Amino acid sequence: MDLNEIVHKKGKTPDKLVGVLLEYQKTKNRNYLTNEDLKAVAKKTKLPESRVYSVATFYSLLSVKPRGKYVIQLCRDVPCYVNGAFNLREELETALQISMGETTKDGLFSLEYASCLGYCEMAPVMRIDQKIYGNLNSRKLAEIIAEYRRL
Amino acid sequence: METVKIKINNKEVEVEKGTLILDAAKSIGVSIPTLCYHPDQEIKANCRVCAVEVEGMKNLQTACSTQAAEGMVIKTNSAKVREARKVNIELLLANHNMSCTTCIRNGNCELQKIAAELGIRESRFDNIMVLQDKDESSPSLVRNQNKCIKCGRCIQVCTNVQGLAILDYAGRGHTSEVKPAYGMYLNDVRCAACGQCSTVCPVAAITEKEDIERVWEAINDPDKHVVVQTAPAVRVSIGEEFGMEPGSIVTGKLVAALRALGFDAVFDTDFTADLTIMEEGHELLRRIKKGGVLPMLTSCSPGWINYIEQYYPELLPHVSTCKSPQQMFGALAKGYYPEKIGKEAEDIFSVSIMPCTAKKYEAQRSEMKHDKKHYDVDAVLTTRELARMLKQAGIAFDQLEEEEYDDPFGISTGAAVIFGATGGVMEAALRTVYEVVTGETLENINFTDVRGLEGIKEAAVDLAGQQVKVMVAHSLSKAKQVMEMIKSGKASDYAFIEIMCCPGGCIGGGGQPYGATNALRQQRIDGTYRADEALAIRKSHENPAIKKLYGEFLIEPLGEKSHHLLHTHYTNRKRSH
């Protein structure tokens, strides 16, 4: 969908801004919105650019910096933390050869922390795009990464 | 009027229903400190400094956002309140560049004032501020992120009053900052340089760019002949910096002060304001007679010119080709004056004292040069900067004896002095145009319809049987309304529209003394019209010095010399951000 179609579907009144930005970002390869993208949204919704930028930089699911094709979000809050989330962080950093907050050179993976994802009964948990992975351990982690590499 | 009875610090007080606790306390002499609160703006309640105890409520309530209710028992100074107030101020200081002694707002800063009043002797918290470079991209304004306390006053004035929304919060939580879209430099976004943000900022997060040192350099340079011009608005405002009532007319002291600073000649922008009326009045009449583009729009407010160039360039043909009084003066200072005193243009250093930050931008425009080499106006000092300069020089302003301006640019009229108020340019123009067209003397020269703080004002004048409709607008959000009216054809029967960038006109300018509210602006406006009434000559075309200038040099309005020196052109500066 291009921006016109998104605005047509979601609406272009100022209150539809968050939804439009989320949808628009989904169409981008690197999971982020450029200044030009934000400018285009500002024009369509007739909102000031400073307001669009304000919204785009406020919400965690939106990004104004390029990220990987697959954004791996690892939950670090208490229920996951006491179930070994930080060990998983080390393993992910090793497997992907990047630090938390970075993107792999091939642009495939970004590694981020997530605030509690709401799946604490299967802690530790991580999220990649729309999918939730729980009850993680080293083996499962490796399998999941491999699967994404194959895609 | 319904009232409620409340208790503040054990004292009973009856106030009108709906009164904020802040104002109820003020009415009995209890002062509650505030930072983000501003009487002209929407309630923000984010600094939390004004939080007070309300009996029966577990948490403290902000006095700026809570209305008094029947039976409320309020404590504004309990131990709990004082500690919370101190902690919140200390928290702000812990993320603030605490270099008060070298700060532009030293002695004139709202945060500093509260810290002093609360008796803060240390910030118990580690200073965690991460030092950032200032944004000095704009010729008019400087943004200093290291001082920002995130109160949001600048955002509100830029969004609600000026309608530009250049600034907004970006990011979330502790990393959130006030900045232009995409974190761009001020000069790279469509800022009008009006400086309204700098007048409402409680600290030094956004300030005028200082040109004081350059002026000292010129004054101390024996090879330079330094001239200065003073804007109409300055003479009813600068007194505030020295403890006088807003609206006090201090023209004579202003002249004396400038002379004491060492300027070689002290002139008055009001002189060229009269000149502007001559040129612009005739330009209007020509357009009316010859079917030129109407309505004609005034051009003396550079914040407004910045706006129309960047947002509505397609309507530029409506704008008068007249330069502003500041620039007309500069053109004469370099193109006429030097010969009169036996000097060259490059010997002259011309300074202006303006209520305006956008004038700094205007002065450095490439078309505002004498023979394409020397700037007509070399430096612009805002009212605030002049006050600082006088203090630097140890000049006790309020004790000065009044003095007169120098010749040949010292004589002006009441029509010129009212340029500082919204509607003033229009009224001045009408006083002249009426007499030029009808050949009759105006009976009542007070066009009160165009005066006052209402956003858009209208008047109709009978000019020898022809009804001429005029409009006056101030603040850029109102300017936008006028632009849209013109675009949709709804303004086609107006001949002349005055647009001022700043609320209240120049007296409400971005370079004016701090603390301006709508009430205070009205006081400055009242002072302006009192100054007008006190002058012997009140119509621009009756100014003898103006008559002499035309007789000797310009020959006629819109003539060849005028065209070369006193008129200009504009640029399409529309870009996407």
Next chain:
Amino acid sequence: MNENIEKKLLTKRFGLIDPMSIEDYLASGGYSALRKAVSTTPETIVEEMKASGLRGRGGAAFPVGVKMEMVQKAEADIKYLVCNADEGEPGNFKDRYLMENDPHQIIEGMVISAYAVGASKGYIFIRGEYARPIYMMDSAIKAAQEKGFLGKNILGTGLDFDIELYTGAGSYVCGEEFALMLCIEGNPARSTFKPPFPTNEGLYGKPTQINNVESFANIPHIIEMGAKEFSKIGTKHSKGTKLVSLSGNVRKKGLFEVPFGVHLWEIVENLGRGVMGSIKMVQVGGASGPCLPPNLLGMKLDYKDFAENDMSLGSGAVIVIDTKNDILDIVRNTLEFFRHESCGKCTPCREGIVHLLVLLDRFILGEAEKKDLELLKSLIQTIELTSICGLGQAAPTALKTTLRYFPEVYAAGIRKNHTRAI
């Protein structure tokens, strides 16, 4: 061994129906409460809700019936319902379970409310990370629309009410009602001062009933069984059941429904099967909730019990932390959460939480001074008393309660020897 302490009311259909099937819901008695409700007057429903004693299940525990009455009495051309399904509080997944296993229950509760208060439009605000609940609620809404339980002239009563799904964009503070409404209106979720309250001026400035998913899910049951029967469940001051999200180091993590009044140790031992090793502390409610030492597990899950101990049970989640974990470490984790999620609008929360961390780190490193303890307490008080919204007000809770119940771990962080030159 132990009798089953669960009481399945909201969760009674879980696993027994296909949540994607409205026919299953109808066959198991679904939407009959709605029929019963619309056969009486809106005032009657509000009275039932007040008599039931149902308190908001999102954490603030405001009496739902009282809230509904305020919205009902408000005069406006349009009124709104908002179902808060943002569920960002760490340790909570009860609302997710409700949406994934019995979505129609929530819709039915909303339609009954709409009828009672006079609302014509409802929003369900679901956090953006909940892809499956969004899908489930979307399907359920469409099915309900098809069957005429949403839309125009519902069940021939003349009631026009429809529900729109709104997706969050990743911000815990959107769980706070003012921030939530600001997000729906297209703004950054920077909460605002109150009053006015949503019941008078809520979404788009109109009277709005905002309630948590679990609150709405209770409504059909209350109407069905009647307030009198409902109020027999639970305790004197806490009526009905509580969905408990149990997580952390317990052997059996999961969602359980218990009547109010059960003891915390029963939840941890009976339902959670205890921990391997021993319990260090239990955090109730979520990251914004109190941390209890093992000797307080005799407390009952009851609003009054908690209030008497100067605490709140919040949304009722239970996070069990074993002795392999370090208390200061856990507290630090909760503060990091709030630092990341603070909207940044008000001074005490935006600046204060960062300094709570700076001070806490001194204790963690064993480099604190005695005066740091005083400063910590003063800072906690200021943040609690002057923050503009519940996020700031509750952020220091874990720190405050561990200071109260585990003072020794903080004392251990104070530097013993002060070397001085003199």
